[in-house]
Structures are given as C-alpha cells and as structure tokens.
Amino acid sequence: MANVVLGVTGSIAAYRAADLARELMRGGCTVRVCLTPAAEKFVTRVLFESLTGQPCLVWAFDEPEAGRMAHIDWARQADLLVIAPATANILNKIASGVADDMLSTIALAYTGPMLVAPAMNPAMLANETTQASLRRLVSRGVEVVQPAEGEVACGEHGQGKLASVSEIASAAMALIGWTRRLEGRRVLVTSGPTREPIDSVRFLSNRSSGKMGAALAKAALWMGADVTVVTGPAAVPPPLGPKVVRVETALEMLAAASREAPTADLILAVAAVADYRAAEQHPGKMRRTEEDLVLRLVPNPDVVAELGRLAKPDAVLVGFAAEPTDDLAAARAKLERKGLHFIAANDVSQAGIGFESDENELVLIGREGSPERSGRLSKIGCAKWLLDRVAQALPGERETP
Numbered sequence: 372m373a374n375v376v377l378g379v380t381g382s383i384a385a386y387r388a389a390d391l392a393r394e395l396m397r398g399g400c401t402v403r404v405c406l407t408p409a410a411e412k413f414v415t416r417v418l419f420e421s422l423t424g425q426p427c428l429v430w431a432f433d434e435p436e437a438g439r440m441a442h443i444d445w446a447r448q449a450d451l452l453v454i455a456p457a458t459a460n461i462l463n464k465i466a467s468g469v470a471d472d473m474l475s476t477i478a479l480a481y482t483g484p485m486l487v488a489p490a491m492n493p494a495m496l497a498n499e500t501t502q503a504s505l506r507r508l509v510s511r512g513v514e515v516v517q518p519a520e521g522e523v524a525c526g527e528h529g530q531g532k533l534a535s536v537s538e539i540a541s542a543a544m545a546l547i548g549w550t551r552r553l554e555g556r557r558v559l560v561t562s563g564p565t566r567e568p569i570d571s572v573r574f575l576s577n578r579s580s581g582k583m584g585a586a587l588a589k590a591a592l593w594m595g596a597d598v599t600v601v602t603g604p605a606a607v608p609p610p611l612g613p614k615v616v617r618v619e620t621a622l623e624m625l626a627a628a629s630r631e632a633p634t635a636d637l638i639l640a641v642a643a644v645a646d647y648r649a650a651e652q653h654p655g656k657m658r659r660t661e662e663d664l665v666l667r668l669v670p671n672p673d674v675v676a677e678l679g680r681l682a683k684p685d686a687v688l689v690g691f692a693a694e695p696t697d698d699l700a701a702a703r704a705k706l707e708r709k710g711l712h713f714i715a716a717n718d719v720s721q722a723g724i725g726f727e728s729d730e731n732e733l734v735l736i737g738r739e740g741s742p743e744r745s746g747r748l749s750k751i752g753c754a755k756w757l758l759d760r761v762a763q764a765l766p767g768e769r770e771t772p
C-alpha cells in the first residue's frame with residue numbers, strides 16, 4: 372500500500388482536495404494530509420482527519436507523536452508527495468527551498484517523487500517567477516498536472532483552474548505504479564569521469580560532470596530499486612539513498628564495479644572512463660623544463676565490456692556514447708562490440724545538452740527495433756524516459772499500461 376502525503380494549500384479549490392484524498396484511498400493508498408495555515412481558512416483539519424482516519428498537520432511544530440519530528444517522519448515514510456491545489460506561493464517556496472511551515476518543510480526534507488497540481492488566477496500563473504519555479508521543479512523531476520483553461524474563481528478567464536480530481540488522481544496512481552517498476556531489482560550505475568594521474572598533482576580527465584549518472588541513480592531509487600553508484604570524482608554529488616563507492620582511476624572503477632556487477636539486474640554504465648592512462652606515474656611533482664615533454668599513454672581496460680562478462684545472463688546492460696555528431700553508426704558499433712543491450716547516444720557537440728549541462732537529449736538504440744529519441748529534457752526527465760524503456764527488457768517485466 373502506497374503512503375501518500377497530500378499537501379493542500381490556500382486556494383478556493385482546496386475543498387476539492389477532499390475528493391482527491393478519497394480517490395487516492397479508493398486506489399489503495401494511505402493518505403495523510405498536510406494543510407498550510409492559509410488552506411485552513413478554506414478547509415479544516417477535522418474534515419481530512421475524518422476522511423482519512425489519519426492525523427492532519429498544519430503548523431511547523433505539530434507533533435502527533437510526542438518527541439518525533441513529524442516533518443522528517445512524514446518525508447521519510449512517503450512514497451509520493453502530492454500538492455493539490457498548489458498555490459503560486461507554495462510553488463515559488465518549494466522551488467527555492469523555503470521551509471517556513473509544515474508543508475514546505477516536509478517538501479524540503481522529502482527526496483522521492485512529487486506531483487503538483489497548480490491552481491491560481493491566470494496572471495499569477497503566467498507570472499515570470501511562477502513560470503520559472505515550475506521550470507525549476509520540472510527540472511528536478513517534479514510532475515506537474517497542468518491547470519485547465521476556463522473561468523477561475525475570481526471571475527477572470529484563462530489558464531489557472533485546478534485540473535479535474537480524476538486527472539490528478541490518475542497521474543498520482545500512474546506515478547505510484549511507476550515507483551514500483553524496479554522494486555526488488557539491483558541497479559548498478561557507474562558515473563562521472565575518471566582521473567588518471569601523471570604525477571602527484573596532475574591528472575588526465577574529461578568533462579563528465581556526473582549529472583546524468585546522478586539523475587539515473589535518483590530515478591532508479593524513485594522506481595524502488597536497490598541502487599549502487601560507483602562514481603569517479605564528479606562535479607555533483609550522487610543523490611541521497613544509494614550505496615556509493617568513490618573511485619579515482621579507471622582501474623579502481625573496474626575493480627569496484629566488478630564487485631557489484633555479478634548481482635546487478637540492470638547496469639547503467641554512464642561513467643566516462645578514460646580510454647588511456649599514463650604508462651608511468653612520475654613520483655612526486657614533475658618539474659618544468661625547456662624540453663618537449665612526451666607522455667606515453669597505455670590503454671585502460673574496457674570497463675563496460677568487462678562488466679558485461681561478469682553480469683548475470685539475464686541482466687540488462689546499458690552503455691552511453693557521447694558522440695560529437697548525430698551520426699549513430701559509431702554508437703551502434705559500440706553496442707555490438709561491447710555486447711550491450713542498449714546504448715544511449717547523445718550529441719555532445721550541441722550547445723546546452725550533454726556534458727556539464729542540466730539538459731540532455733538521448734537516442735536510445737536497442738539490439739532490435741528503430742532508435743528512439745527522448746527529445747530535449749532535463750537530465751532527470753531523460754533518466755525517467757530511459758529507465759521506462761530499458762526496464763521493459765528485464766526478465767518478468769510487463770509493459771507499463
């Protein structure tokens with residue numbers, strides 16, 4: 372049974388959250404409601420406590436169980452956080468991390484999937500700040516059930532009406548179904564660049580930031596998987612939750628990932644492992660001279676191919692190819708050569724996607740069928756898109772309805 376925290380904020384549409392709570396309960400969810408103090412002007416705690424049979428929180432210091440911090444307990448225990456209706460105020464607050472009441476504090480402490488259903492006056496929705504907050508939330512993987520067009524409570528016409536209860540409930544139930552998709556599966560993600568030392572202070576590396584690996588680890592966690600991340604020195608930290616093994620070099624990456632690979636059901640080899648390392652590591656710091664310096668490099672082992680050899684026969688192995696052109700031939704050749712089930716290619720020559728950026732655009736090539744294109748999405752959006760597709764290849768997996 373999924374635990375849903377339903378946040379209700381200060382909109383006239385707050386009364387419709389009562390039907391939404393019932394709809395989610397009919398879907399088999401345990402629903403606990405958190406009202407903002409403004410929502411309490413429209414609806415009452417008693418209404419939701421009677422409907423759900425659960426305590427309802429309002430104030431930042433509400434503590435239904437003495438001595439327990441409810442905001443942390445509720446954030447930890449929730450499988451899904453739904454905010455419906457979501458005011459402009461709460462969207463702007465959670466987008467920028469303000470935590471000045473119980474709901475925004477739970478939202479800040481919560482690391483799982485979230486759904487928001489905005490409801491407000493059309494000018495408040497169109498406001499640049501509200502739009503920027505919505506974009507920010509989407510880039511973190513928050514699902515938005517868009518408000519409908521029509522006459523809003525203030526008498527104006529435009530977009531801003533809360534979506535229908537059935538639309539919000541189905542989006543929530545779909546998200547809950549999705550969060551079960553990798554339950555019981557072990558997922559291994561290799562992430563970030565590697566560093567190949569030249570001397571005690573210098574190294575060879577590449578521009579991988581680790582953002583795509585972190586996004587995949589987060590999405591896999593949201594889907595219920597038991598996740599291990601083996602990461603090189605990435606610019607962004609891995610999400611909270613998975614087992615994290617930190618490595619520096621390709622050889623360390625190979626050793627650490629090899630220990631995890633034999634028990635993994637899904638291997639996502641996102642790390643940009645250096646193809647070469649210095650043949651000799653200079654002891655101490657090399658001194659500058661006026662002479663040319665020739666570095667001899669030797670090839671590193673092929674980490675992905677090695678993981679493929681160690682993996683269970685029915686494990687699914689996904690590689691990544693950062694290709695400077697939109698020519699998929701190189702990616703396809705890599706798929707064959709390394710015995711991958713899928714390869715996700717992205718064109719790193721395009722501005723604004725790929726290395727270091729927050730967005731990506733993937734082309735997923737499988738052993739069969741035509742390549743699929745994700746279109747330009749946030750990295751977490753790409754991660755969700757990719758996992759939905761590769762999960763279909765796992766043994767015993769049914770296609771999502």
Ligand SMILES: Cc1cc2nc3c(=O)[nH]c(=O)nc-3n(C[C@H](O)[C@H](O)[C@H](O)COP(=O)(O)O)c2cc1C
Nearest residue numbers: 380381382383407409410458459460461490491492
């Ligand atoms: C009658 C009335 C209706 C309101 N409806 C909305 C609404 O639908 N959407 C919205 O964003 N704000 C609405 N507001 C303004 C919010 O209640 C106000 O910004 C409040 O601070 C929101 O607090 P909260 O986000 O903590 O619930 C309304 C205010 C009043 C007085």
